[in-house]
Amino acid sequence: MSSAEEIAKAAKAAFEASQLVSSEERVAALYAIKRELEAKKSSILDANREDLQAARLEVDAGRMSESMLKRLDLGKQDKWDSMLQGVLDVAAMPDPTGKVGYATELDDGLELYRVSCPIGVLLVIFESRPEVVVNIATLAIKSGNAAILKGGKESMRTAVLLADAITSGLAKTNLPPTYIQTIQTRDEVSSLLSLDRYIDLVIPRGSNALVKNIQNNTRIPVMGHSDGLCSVFLDESADEQKAVRVVVDSKVDYPSACNAAETLIVHQSLVTTLWPIVAKALISKKVKLLCDQPTYSPLSSILDTETLKTYVQPSTAEDYTTEHLSLTLSIITLPSLATAIQWINSHSSHHTDSIVTENEANASVFCNGVDSAGVFVNASTRFADGFRYGFGTEVGISTGRIHARGPVGLEGLVTYKYKMRSVVSGGHVAGEFGSGGKQFKHKPIETSFVPF
Incomplete structure (x- = not known):
């Protein structure tokens, strides 16, 4: 098994390699993953039944709640169908990257654009529901983010096969197979939480105790998805x-x-x-x-x-x-x-x-x-x-106040970068502007795309 640092490095390398992969290719990857899930449906649901049987023993012993048991069941036809439909819905949505939020001409021939882009490598930690593996992988791929996923031990058998289907789908595309990875242990989570060099955002989805524990044990930014009172x-x-x-x-x-x-x-x-x-x-x-x-x-x-x-x-x-x-x-x-x-x-x-x-x-x-x-x-x-x-699916519901709030779909998984271009002979230098020099024009540019 790869170490946590190797997993994080692989995710970062996959993210960087993916930045030149087109939106159309990311959509093709989602369709490939859906086909793999359909082909592996029988074995996935067999694994899910084993998870449910083990969970029933935990409930009977008083170590698990009935509500958590219900969340594990992927075998209900509407749940399986909803999971696959979510893949299609996200695939059909507009690409959230490359959108211009601000554009201005600073000087003749000097243009500035604020453009949406992926966040980077996501570490998503969640409990119970195994279909979350597919939901989050779908949103990550569409938004251009690499992801490392950790589900609850109660759905491990199901999650492993769902992850295998995702990897098999990615292997048939131009995206690296390590673009979406899964981990199984708490020790791996603890190690990954220290790797802020490679991981850009942690998304804990579960109990308030889980969210607080993550926030208290990492320097990586955390998007909290906690309980619903x-x-x-x-x-x-x-x-x-x-x-x-x-x-x-x-x-x-x-x-x-x-x-x-x-x-x-x-x-x-x-x-x-x-x-x-x-x-x-x-x-x-x-x-x-x-x-x-x-x-x-x-x-x-x-x-x-x-x-x-x-x-x-x-x-x-x-x-x-x-x-x-x-x-x-x-x-x-x-x-x-x-x-x-x-x-x-x-x-x-x-x-x-x-x-x-x-x-x-x-x-x-x-x-x-x-x-x-x-x-x-x-x-x-x-x-x-x-x-x-209408978000297709969601990473979770954020109860925080920064970046993304409420159900977090594609728009919550992008940030932005500033792109500047000079098209004049000799380029532009900042020292020419200011007192006694040139003045900024700050003339809005009417555009929905960046020309470079």
Whole structure:
């Protein structure tokens, strides 16, 4: 097995070699990878079943959650098909590199362009879901970045075969086979985190503990993809039908996802009116409600004893900072929009939060006041997803505030460089400009491409 430094060196060399590979060739590589995945589908799903069997033993022993087990299953037809469709969707998207964001003529014959370009070598560390190997490899190739991927041990068998298919696909193209590499151990991760000479960006995708551990153990820039403490706020003007649909979908559609709601905030004016209706809708979907006293009281009088005992219990302070990842929802009552915004900003992970309201002014205040990557009005938090945003797929959802925020697709995997060209005899020198010398023109250039 190659050492971590050899892997990093190979990734850097592959990245540098790839910079003269055309966008069309990168797209061809994605189609080649898709064909390899289709050809190897049977063996990949066999490996996935072995991972699931091993994970079931871990769940039964209390060492793994049911939500993590569900994330491992690649055998569901819609999941496999979605993974392959993501490859096609990304392949069909515009090349994010080579785009001009700023162009100006500094002097006669002296042009300056700011142009999007790949970041370099990505180290992506993620948990659970094996299809992430394909998602990230696809985005990395399309955006011109090399990548080193580390998945969770619980999906290792599946990830190895997915990575083999990717390597086989790359081998049939002009991109180096080492353009996408995978590693298996934590020791390799620890070694790679010290290799800032070769690795340009670390993307941890998983628990908050994983992200913090990575950030504390590397000098390499980190794009944090941590837990999703998402909330829905029922404003005092909330419509009944919208409230039921948005709250239920936010919690029930896929409860183990990071964009599922974990907290419901109820305006105090709705405690005896709209709240019991929403609560019954949630309970009908077998959602367990962890209620504060104002939301618990009305349910105790309208639900039968068995239902109350099974699905409703008093909440604790810890419940409001817990990512349940299951059919469990924390409920809190607050007196105003202002307190709801303040509560979200101090308790959430700044992932995605939604308001249900018929008041346009309140909707505007909520969206401007809540400091999260996604702020929605009368829409389920489950829409916070790169595929649903039209990004093809995503590396993850960034809860940070720098470079990329929210679902990170192709645009989040590029940076930029400045290109300057002099076309006059003798070239240009800076010493000719300034006091008593030439003055800069700074005349905008209308163009969408760089002529060199």
